[in-house]
Amino acid sequence: MIGLEGKSVIVTGGASGIGMGIVKVLSSAGASTLIADRNFQGVKDISDSLKGTHVPCKADVTNLSDVEEMVSLALETFGKVDILVNNAGIIGASEWWDREIPNDDDWDQVHSVNVRGVARVTQAVSPHMKEMKYGKVVNIASIAGRRGSPDLPHYSTTKAAVISLTQSSALELAEFGINVNAICPGLLWTPMWEAIARRRTHSSRISSNDESGREFFERVVQETIPLKREQTPEDIGNLCAFLVSDLSSNITGQAINVDGGRFSN
Numbered sequence: 001m002i003g004l005e006g007k008s009v010i011v012t013g014g015a016s017g018i019g020m021g022i023v024k025v026l027s028s029a030g031a032s033t034l035i036a037d038r039n040f041q042g043v044k045d046i047s048d049s050l051k052g053t054h055v056p057c058k059a060d061v062t063n064l065s066d067v068e069e070m071v072s073l074a075l076e077t078f079g080k081v082d083i084l085v086n087n088a089g090i091i092g093a094s095e096w097w098d099r100e101i102p103n104d105d106d107w108d109q110v111h112s113v114n115v116r117g118v119a120r121v122t123q124a125v126s127p128h129m130k131e132m133k134y135g136k137v138v139n140i141a142s143i144a145g146r147r148g149s150p151d152l153p154h155y156s157t158t159k160a161a162v163i164s165l166t167q168s169s170a171l172e173l174a175e176f177g178i179n180v181n182a183i184c185p186g187l188l189w190t191p192m193w194e195a196i197a198r199r200r201t202h203s204s205r206i207s208s209n210d211e212s213g214r215e216f217f218e219r220v221v222q223e224t225i226p227l228k229r230e231q232t233p234e235d236i237g238n239l240c241a242f243l244v245s246d247l248s249s250n251i252t253g254q255a256i257n258v259d260g261g262r263f264s265n
């Protein structure tokens with residue numbers, strides 16, 4: 001069992017899905033967490049429901065003053081930030097699933113949250129980590145960043161960018177003792193994948209009869225994942241716990257898939 005006692009963590013997008021799973025795993029390893037999200041009620045509910053020390057924070061990663069206030073709140077509460085998990089992400093602008101082809105809002109908003117958001121939050125936290133000469137940053141990318149996608153070009157490009165940004169940040173921050181790595185999750189049944197399933201009727205490549213969204217998801221898992229299992233938020237949290245622990249102190253600039261064997265890189 002990895003021990004993170006005494007460590008303080010910021011997790012963005014912690015109100016749902018993968019972010020919530022990461023909070024649960026890191027917290028059960030002993031870390032104190034600041035759970036940030038643009039959905040404040042969501043983070044409040046989660047922090048109330050978990051044991052341990054959790055601080056809910058309303059922060060939109062596209063908004064610089066929100067991000068600065070989030071970092072200040074973490075420093076006031078914990079005195080330091082050892083670990084940052086850049087997890088907040090979207091797959092399209094509102095009602096994205098009703099459009100056959102992503103529009104300008106989809107492209108702009110997805111890049112603003114998934115790429116600029118990661119860079120903005122890392123930039124806000126890193127001066128403090130540099131001072132400590134210690135820090136662990138984990139960026140949540142995706143297997144969508146490993147291969148192009150005919151249906152999600154606006155999203156895949158952001159996740160390829162997150163992998164590249166991870167390499168750049170790792171090189172920039174290495175001399176300060178800060179490790180920066182990325183996780184590429186495979187297929188998880190979260191609100192994000194529910195939106196993908198809603199959109200399936202627009203794609204002749206992937207739609208089939210009148211199966212439900214969940215049945216469609218399970219079929220994609222069976223057809224594309226060698227281990228024939230969907231991934232869970234805890235799967236992603238477990239790798240995250242390793243990457244933010246001192247067991248991985250010689251690993252930086254890497255992107256690691258948690259995808260049941262779908263891709264080898």
Ligand SMILES: NC(=O)c1ccc[n+]([C@@H]2O[C@H](COP(=O)([O-])OP(=O)(O)OC[C@H]3O[C@@H](n4cnc5c(N)ncnc54)[C@H](O)[C@@H]3O)[C@@H](O)[C@H]2O)c1
Nearest residue numbers: 013015016017018038060061088089142185187188190192
């Ligand atoms: N679900 C999957 O299959 C899958 C696969 C690979 C990668 N991912 C990535 O994992 C991460 C989490 O996805 P998820 O599936 O848990 O999705 P989700 O929609 O369940 O959760 C995303 C969370 O991010 C928050 N968020 C969105 N925009 C924000 C912003 N601007 N500022 C702050 N918070 C914001 C949302 O409120 C939500 O709580 C994303 O980066 C996503 O791209 C998901």
